[in-house]
Amino acid sequence: MVRIRQHVNPLSPGYEVFRGLRPRLEPGRPVELEVGCADAQFLFERAAVDPDRHYVGVEIREDLVDLVNERARDEGVPVHAVFCQAQLHLPEIFAPASVDRVYVNFPDPWFKRRHHKRRMVDAALAVGLAHVARPGADVFFQSDVWDIALDAMETFERADDAFVNQAGEWTFWRRGNPYGVRSWREANAEATGLPIWRILYRRR
Ligand SMILES: C[S@@+](CC[C@H](N)C(=O)[O-])C[C@H]1O[C@@H](n2cnc3c(N)ncnc32)[C@H](O)[C@@H]1O
Numbered sequence: 001m002v003r004i005r006q007h008v009n010p011l012s013p014g015y016e017v018f019r020g021l022r023p024r025l026e027p028g029r030p031v032e033l034e035v036g037c038a039d040a041q042f043l044f045e046r047a048a049v050d051p052d053r054h055y056v057g058v059e060i061r062e063d064l065v066d067l068v069n070e071r072a073r074d075e076g077v078p079v080h081a082v083f084c085q086a087q088l089h090l091p092e093i094f095a096p097a098s099v100d101r102v103y104v105n106f107p108d109p110w111f112k113r114r115h116h117k118r119r120m121v122d123a124a125l126a127v128g129l130a131h132v133a134r135p136g137a138d139v140f141f142q143s144d145v146w147d148i149a150l151d152a153m154e155t156f157e158r159a160d161d162a163f164v165n166q167a168g169e170w171t172f173w174r175r176g177n178p179y180g181v182r183s184w185r186e187a188n189a190e191a192t193g194l195p196i197w198r199i200l201y202r203r204r
Helices: 043-049 062-075 085-094 113-118 123-132 147-157 184-191
Strands: 031-035 054-057 081-085 099-105 134-142 161-163 199-202
Touching: 031 043, 031 123, 043 054, 043 062, 043 081, 043 184, 054 062, 054 085, 062 081, 085 123, 123 134, 123 147, 134 147, 147 161, 147 199
Parallel strands: 031 054, 031 099, 054 081, 099 134
Antiparallel strands: 134 199, 161 199
């Protein structure tokens, strides 16, 4: 059995250089991206609903990346995981304006104040997403941690007008997850009755 590390520090120098493998993406086939995909449950479920797209999960825990890719190969589904530090490497993985939809599902466990700098949604991630998302692409965020959700909203609202909040400026999305599938953390939060804070942006 493979032992998966629970957390890694994304600020470690070992993550600065991109060492992942770029997936082969067929031109004309829409691409959905999950940032911090872990086991990629969300993407596997999306692929079951609509197998004609590419589903790319980026993830900083290398062991998980290998497991996701093994499962995708075994099941013959268009899910690809890429080992990377998402804040730094999105433009190395995707061509400009080539991603059709972005999910940021329950980004991190770093809700302690001293771990503030390790948060995944920050200005650098927003710049990377603005670069790779095509105009009109949905950028969907959800978290069960209020501080993290509020921080994410501040980041996207201040990201140089690149993203338009679909619920109105500085407003959470209250109409649930519109995509019909659940990430592992989302299913867990729902089962335990935790509130889930969602935000839906569209790339301008
Ligand atoms: C709490 S898990 C949520 C996993 C999944 N999205 C879900 O909702 O079930 C957050 C994931 O993001 C990954 N992660 C955190 N920071 C990252 C970064 N800078 N780049 C890529 N992945 C990151 C973590 O390793 C972890 O697997």
